[in-house]
Amino acid sequence: MKTSSFQAPDFYQLDDLFTDEHKLIRQSIRAFVNAEISPIIENCAEKAEFPVHLVKRFGDMGIFGPTIPAEYGGGGLDYIAYGLIMQELERGDSGMRSVASVQSSLVMYPINEFGDEAQKARFLPKLASGHLLGCFGLTEPDYGSDPGRMITKYEDKGDHFLLNGAKMWISNAPLADIAVVWAKNEAGRIHVLLVERGMEGFTTPEIHGKWSLRASCTGELIFDNVKVPKENLLPNISGLAGPLKCLDSARYGIAWGALGAAMDCYDTAVRYSKERIQFGRPIGSFQLIQKKLAEMLTAITKAQLLCWRLGMLKNEGKATTPQISLAKRNNVEMAIEVAREARQILGGMGITNQYPIMRHLMNLESVITYEGTHDIHLLILGREITGLQAFE
Numbered sequence: 001m002k003t004s005s006f007q008a009p010d011f012y013q014l015d016d017l018f019t020d021e022h023k024l025i026r027q028s029i030r031a032f033v034n035a036e037i038s039p040i041i042e043n044c045a046e047k048a049e050f051p052v053h054l055v056k057r058f059g060d061m062g063i064f065g066p067t068i069p070a071e072y073g074g075g076g077l078d079y080i081a082y083g084l085i086m087q088e089l090e091r092g093d094s095g096m097r098s099v100a101s102v103q104s105s106l107v108m109y110p111i112n113e114f115g116d117e118a119q120k121a122r123f124l125p126k127l128a129s130g131h132l133l134g135c136f137g138l139t140e141p142d143y144g145s146d147p148g149r150m151i152t153k154y155e156d157k158g159d160h161f162l163l164n165g166a167k168m169w170i171s172n173a174p175l176a177d178i179a180v181v182w183a184k185n186e187a188g189r190i191h192v193l194l195v196e197r198g199m200e201g202f203t204t205p206e207i208h209g210k211w212s213l214r215a216s217c218t219g220e221l222i223f224d225n226v227k228v229p230k231e232n233l234l235p236n237i238s239g240l241a242g243p244l245k246c247l248d249s250a251r252y253g254i255a256w257g258a259l260g261a262a263m264d265c266y267d268t269a270v271r272y273s274k275e276r277i278q279f280g281r282p283i284g285s286f287q288l289i290q291k292k293l294a295e296m297l298t299a300i301t302k303a304q305l306l307c308w309r310l311g312m313l314k315n316e317g318k319a320t321t322p323q324i325s326l327a328k329r330n331n332v333e334m335a336i337e338v339a340r341e342a343r344q345i346l347g348g349m350g351i352t353n354q355y356p357i358m359r360h361l362m363n364l365e366s367v368i369t370y371e372g373t374h375d376i377h378l379l380i381l382g383r384e385i386t387g388l389q390a391f392e
């Protein structure tokens with residue numbers, strides 16, 4: 001079983017571009033993943049169980065809200081640090097990175113960006129410490145790639161809002177204490193409400209039968225005449241731009257995370273190719289295996305450079321939505337290709353839970369679909385290039 005032997009590829013000496021703080025953060029999350037995720041993750045995935053005790057541990061490790069200001073319990077770190085945390089977590093498992101992405105980019109980020117002081121003070125420190133777990137409700141049963149047509153709605157009843165509708169495919173939903181819910185008001189304008197567990201009429205059934213992200217918990221959000229206090233509406237945003245800004249932040253993290261999954265598959269394949277003997281020689285001595293490894297390293301190196309540059313643009317507040325789409329799209333596809341090639345290098349062993357590759361491969365099938373499908377990101381790039389909208 002592969003746990004702490006991981007060696008990260010750094011062919012173009014990217015470490016020279018990271019600060020000592022970046023490297024320290026990466027090392028501490030890498031050690032945490034080795035000690036607390038890798039030893040249990042195959043078992044969790046096999047049983048389709050989310051290791052719920054890790055929520056508090058993520059809080060202790062500063063994994064939740066790394067870029068949120070320290071005054072609200074966040075890390076006050078830059079986007080390279082955030083990316084490196086996502087990379088290391090997804091090297092462990094895409095589902096573990098998903099929990100962190102949702103909490104940081106899709107729950108804490110909107111509260112910090114669009115909330116008032118009272119909302120920030122009430123929710124952010126508890127989300128940062130892992131005392132509260134959040135989820136993000138945008139997708140609906142009939143509106144996935146097209147969230148602007150959502151039908152979840154709320155009415156102003158004077159002293160409260162009355163929320164009705166349903167959200168589908170929501171990461172963390174069955175366990176979440178609060179849900180960031182995008183819904184339309186009577187005028188058809190999208191706003192965001194914080195719906196809390198325990199509110200009457202609010203239920204979160206789990207979605208079963210996933211062959212992907214099995215260690216992550218996914219569910220529905222059902223709102224049946226839920227009375228939401230007026231102070232739970234985030235006041236400083238309206239329209240589809242709100243959820244899309246959150247998704248920009250999460251997709252940026254996915255670009256780094258996919259890199260982590262690819263690095264783990266590559267490292268596993270290199271190690272195996274030196275140990276596995278066929279025809280009296282290590283399989284790594286055959287040209288066809290070397291071609292696979294060389295192409296994997298090339299793809300990973302390009303994706304690393306892309307992430308680093310995008311992170312610097314994020315730090316300067318200059319990263320655009322199409323730039324983030326390009327990185328998410330490229331890196332997730334790259335990771336799937338690397339995982340497929342790595343699986344082949346391991347032969348029959350590649351399909352077992354003795355190695356992480358098949359689990360990464362199955363996980364990445366969700367990662368390529370959520371937060372904007374592979375094709376929707378292509379269309380975002382097409383629109384950027386031509387100025388012409390192909391998908392509305």
Ligand SMILES: Cc1cc2nc3c(=O)[nH]c(=O)nc-3n(C[C@H](O)[C@H](O)[C@H](O)COP(=O)(O)OP(=O)(O)OC[C@H]3O[C@@H](n4cnc5c(N)ncnc54)[C@H](O)[C@@H]3O)c2cc1C
Pocket residue numbers: 102135136137138139143144145146168169170171172213218366369370371372373374375376390391392
């Ligand atoms: C494990 C998992 C976790 C998730 N977590 C969350 C979450 O926490 N919160 C949340 O809100 N959502 C979440 N999602 C939902 C995810 O974002 C959606 O699945 C995704 O946006 C795609 O929507 P859909 O599944 O309805 O597919 P559809 O939108 O029905 O798309 C089906 C296919 O049609 C293609 N397509 C659609 N429109 C066009 C077009 N105009 N042109 C060309 N092709 C098109 C798509 O690319 C895709 O290939 C999650 C999904 C999964 C699988």
